[in-house]
Amino acid sequence: MSDDFSIDDMDRAIVEQLRLNGRATNQQIANVLGLTAATVSARIRRMEDANKLRVVAVSDFSAHGYNVLMEVAIEVDGRPASDVAAELAGYPEVFAAHLVTGRYDIDMLVVLREFDDLPGLLLEKFSKVRGIRSMVPAIAVDVIKYKFDVAPIEARGDL
Structure with a gap:
């Protein structure tokens, strides 16, 4: 994948939906964002192929x-x-x-x-x-924050 790969607002919206619900289907994400499931799937695959996105399960x-x-x-x-x-x-x-x-x-x-x-x-x-x-x-006597979505998708377009 070329180095000029950039994340746009729609990609960021898809990532945000995955952060809110990691089990959301492409169709559910598409419904929220007004896209088709095929578009969501293609964008997720494109970000994964460019090493800009990795979907993982985190256990408590x-x-x-x-x-x-x-x-x-x-x-x-x-x-x-x-x-x-x-x-x-x-x-x-x-x-x-x-x-x-x-x-x-x-x-x-x-x-x-x-x-x-x-x-x-x-x-x-x-x-x-x-x-x-x-x-x-x-x-640890108290857990204040326990989040693993620590790599923000920045608005600059590059990561």
């Missing part, structure tokens, strides 16, 4: 019995941080792992079913990963 961790959300900042020593992050990302409790700049090398978001699972995770699992110098867990 609390709906699956995970009651503890925790951020863990990790300092690495003696091993590449990317290797440590890749190993940690293999644990099912880790739902996001990032290499970061600053005091720490890795930042992770972790979910647990209950607080009683915390010692086992930190002391029996994570502490066995070679290269971890320190871990600083921070338990």
